[in-house]
Structures are given as structure tokens and as C-alpha cells.
Amino acid sequence: MHQKCTEHVTVPLERKNIRLSPLLFAFSAAFFFNYIGYFSQFILFFNPCHQIYYYLLVFIGNFTYLCIYYYAIIVVIKIKHKELIIRYKTCFLYLVFILINLKLLGQDVHLSQFWLSPVSINPAVAGFFDGNARVGVYYRNQWRAISKPYQTMGAFADMPLKKRVRQQDIFSMGINIDFDQAGDSKYTSLQGSLSFAYAHALNRLNNHFIMGGITLGGVQRSWNYSQLKFDEQYHNGIYDPHIPLSEVFARNKFIFFDCGAGIAWFYQPTIEHTMQAGIGVFHLNRAHISLYKDDNIRLPIKVLAHFMGSFTVHSSIALEPNVYYAIQQKYQEFQIGLNFVYLFRFDVKWYINKFFVGLYYRWNDAVYLSTGGEWRRVKLGICYDFNVSKLTKASHVRGGIEINLSYIFKTEHTPRQQRIPCYIF
Numbered sequence: 280m281h282q283k284c285t286e287h288v289t290v291p292l293e294r295k296n297i298r299l300s301p302l303l304f305a306f307s308a309a310f311f312f313n314y315i316g317y318f319s320q321f322i323l324f325f326n327p328c329h330q331i332y333y334y335l336l337v338f339i340g341n342f343t344y345l346c347i348y349y350y351a352i353i354v355v356i357k358i359k360h361k362e363l364i365i366r367y368k369t370c371f372l373y374l375v376f377i378l379i380n381l382k383l384l385g386q387d388v389h390l391s392q393f394w395l396s397p398v399s400i401n402p403a404v405a406g407f408f409d410g411n412a413r414v415g416v417y418y419r420n421q422w423r424a425i426s427k428p429y430q431t432m433g434a435f436a437d438m439p440l441k442k443r444v445r446q447q448d449i450f451s452m453g454i455n456i457d458f459d460q461a462g463d464s465k466y467t468s469l470q471g472s473l474s475f476a477y478a479h480a481l482n483r484l485n486n487h488f489i490m491g492g493i494t495l496g497g498v499q500r501s502w503n504y505s506q507l508k509f510d511e512q513y514h515n516g517i518y519d520p521h522i523p524l525s526e527v528f529a530r531n532k533f534i535f536f537d538c539g540a541g542i543a544w545f546y547q548p549t550i551e552h553t554m555q556a557g558i559g560v561f562h563l564n565r566a567h568i569s570l571y572k573d574d575n576i577r578l579p580i581k582v583l584a585h586f587m588g589s590f591t592v593h594s595s596i597a598l599e600p601n602v603y604y605a606i607q608q609k610y611q612e613f614q615i616g617l618n619f620v621y622l623f624r625f626d627v628k629w630y631i632n633k634f635f636v637g638l639y640y641r642w643n644d645a646v647y648l649s650t651g652g653e654w655r656r657v658k659l660g661i662c663y664d665f666n667v668s669k670l671t672k673a674s675h676v677r678g679g680i681e682i683n684l685s686y687i688f689k690t691e692h693t694p695r696q697q698r699i700p701c702y703i704f
Contacts, residue, residue: 387561387581387607388431388457390419391639391647393614394587394601395660395683398435398453401559401585402474402492403543405437406451410656410687412438421664421679427465429679433457437474447480455494464502470537472496478545490543490557500568501532528570535566535578551591559583581607595622599635613642618649637662644668645678656687 390396396417397404419431437453453474460467476492512522543557561581569576586602599618605611616639623632637649639662646667651660664678 401541402494403541405453405476406439410689415685470498
């Protein structure tokens with residue numbers, strides 16, 4: 280017989296504090312239909328590279344998103360403490376500043392600690408956590424031993440908009456911003472996306488969920504070919520940067536619309552064991568990405584599958600297996616590994632404090648060590664890749680370092696003894 284996730288546990292009652300007002304519903308509906316409408320026009324009539332439609336899409340999306348996010352944080356959640364309001368507003372304004380003021384420049388982001396950045400690998404899991412909002416950042420520096428390092432950095436935020444206890448479902452949204460720069464040409468990609476997710480319980484115990492989500496956003500890619508050296512610039516074996524190039528490049532940057540979708544499954548048979556799996560499909564609109572404006576060159580669809588679990592084997596020891604697989608045309612990526620977790624304690628507010636160390640393998644590419652911990656609602660992960668591919672002659676086994684940091688905001692309520700089947704509610 281299945282055990283309940285928590286039983287006879289002191290938990291906050293949030294139902295009255297998370298009512299979705301008509302105004303918020305109107306903003307959400309307008310936001311959703313605007314994006315769907317423009318997405319349909321892109322697919323059926325317009326070239327995704329036409330910037331006027333892209334900027335119109337971004338303007339409408341950012342305005343309605345600002346209304347939703349601000350209203351949800353200040354009114355719907357009804358935070359009582361002024362210092363928490365300031366924290367929420369600061370995080371929100373920071374992310375919106377990045378999204379609006381930077382030009383949306385983006386190849387797909389490559390992360391080793393994928394389980395620490397859930398929104399970036401599957402939109403369906405946005406907002407599926409115990410708290411009011413979650414924010415996170417990550418940074419990756421790779422191949423410094425070979426050439427100019429490949430750098431990736433990003434930020435994400437997600438939150439449940441509505442948790443309906445009687446209906447046993449959750450409406451959520453998230454935002455993800457990624458910056459990636461590679462090689463001597465500084466091939467740069469900056470992409471911003473919004474995710475909308477829905478989760479529904481499959482049983483009355485609230486320990487078994489199915490989730491679905493979509494992601495919509497924009498990407499700009501650019502490069503600086505003046506930093507590259509071409510064969511025709513060598514005279515008698517000597518490089519001369521003053522020799523003009525005969526090759527003409529049609530453009531050095533372009534913008535396109537991007538979209539994806541995902542589904543996920545979550546199961547928690549007992550409080551000690553959890554499992555989550557999902558599939559995400561990205562670049563569904565197959566945008567034109569040619570630097571020469573060749574309409575036959577399009578961004579291939581990417582399919583991604585993941586599994587993340589946590590199994591307590593002792594009162595203070597847990598194992599966390601994580602698996603990641605992605606395929607995009609003929610290119611594939613497979614990562615598998617295991618975290619060994621030491622649980623320090625569950626404190627009076629039911630926070631999990633833990634330390635972990637993990638060993639992972641990326642097929643035909645690298646072995647990497649990951650370590651970090653979780654204290655209260657702060658989660659930190661650091662890993663280093665050791666290159667084991669054919670590139671070792673140049674890399675000397677050195678790969679790259681990656682850092683992930685996230686924090687969950689949670690409003691504190693006056694607790695009352697309550698029999699609740701799952702921490703989600």
C-alpha cells in the first residue's frame with residue numbers, strides 16, 4: 280500500500296492566499312493568445328527572420344508578462360513582509376532588464392549539471408516545486424586549454440501561478456535567458472524564452488503527477504568574421520591581415536522565433552523516494568539559420584529525454600541517479616551518473632539540508648565530477664569536466680568548469696496542524 284508523502288505534518292495553508300483574480304486571468308489569456316497568434320502567422324505566412332514581426336512579438340510578450348509577474352507576486356501571493364516583497368521585485372526587475380535591454384542574440388545551451396536547471400531542459404516542469412518562486416543562475420567555461428574559451432551563462436525563474444487543492448492541479452510559468460559565446464569568431468547566441476506549464480495529479484494521494492508545457496521565445500545569433508584568418512590572407516606562408524577577402528558574407532547576425540513543448544511525469548511512492556522523467560521537443564518551427572540567407576538551411580528539431588530520481592537507502596544517505604539523452608539529426612548526446620547524498624537533517628520548517636558528490640559520464644566526450652549542497656532553500660552545484668575524447672591531444676584532458684546556483688522563495692505563514700497528502704499543496 281502506498282504511503283502518503285507527509286502525514287500529520289505542520290504545513291501552511293495556502294489555498295486562500297493564491298486565488299487567481301479575474302484581472303490576472305485576463306492578462307494570462309491575452310498573453311497566451313498573442314503568442315499563439317503570432318506563432319501561427321510565423322508558421323503559415325512569414326519568414327521567421329523578419330525582424331518587425333519578431334520585435335512586435337517581443338513587445339507584446341514582455342508587456343503582458345510584466346503585468347502577470349508583477350501582479351502575481353504582489354497581489355496573488357500576498358506577501359506580508361516588506362523585505363520579501365523587495366527581494367521579489369528586485370529579482371523580477373533584474374531578469375526583465377536582461378530580457379528587454381539586451382539584444383536577443385544562441386546555439387543550444389550545453390550543461391553538465393542538467394538536473395540543477397530544470398526549466399532549461401523541459402518547460403513542463405516549470406513551477407513544480409514547494410514554494411512561491413524559484414530563481415537560478417549558471418555559468419560554464421570550456422576548452423580554455425585549446426583556444427578562446429567557450430562560455431555559457433544564463434538565468435531562469437519560475438513560479439506556480441495557481442495551485443488548486445480540490446482540482447489537484449497546478450498552473451505555472453517560467454522564464455529562461457541563455458548567453459553562449461564560442462571560438463575565435465565569437466559566435467554568440469542570446470536567447471530568451473517563456474514557459475507555461477500545467478500539472479495534474481493522477482491519484483488522490485497527490486504523489487503521482489503528469490505535466491505538460493510549452494516554451495516560446497526569440498533567438499539572435501551573431502559572429503565577427505574579422506577575427507578569423509582565411510587562406511587567401513597568407514602570402515608566402517605569412518599571414519597578412521590587410522589582404523582583402525574575396526568572400527562576401529550576407530550578414531553577421533540574424534534573429535528568429537523559436538518554440539518547443541514538453542511532457543513530464545513525477546511519482547513519489549514514499550517521502551524517501553522520488554522519480555521524475557520527461558521528454559522535450561525543441562525548435563518545432565525549424566527556423567531559417569543560414570548566414571548566407573539560404574532558405575534550405577533550417578534549425579533541426581531537437582528531442583530530449585531525461586530521468587531524475589532520489590532514493591533514500593539510509594536515514595542519512597540517499598542516491599540520486601540522473602540520465603540525459605538528446606538527439607538532433609545525426610548528433611547525439613548521452614549523459615549518465617549518480618549523486619551520493621548525505622542528509623544532514625530535516626529542520627523544524629521541513630527544509631532539507633544536504634551535501635552531495637557525483638560522478639558522471641558524457642558518452643565519447645568527458646568524465647566529470649559534481650559536488651554541492653542544499654541549505655534551507657539555497658542549492659549550489661559545481662562540476663569539472665575531464666575530456667576523454669580524441670581531443671585529449673589538444674585539451675590535455677582539461678575540459679571546463681560549471682557552477683549552478685538557485686534559491687526558492689517561500690512565504691512563511693502561521694502554521695496549523697493539517698493532514699496533507701503531499702508537499703506540493
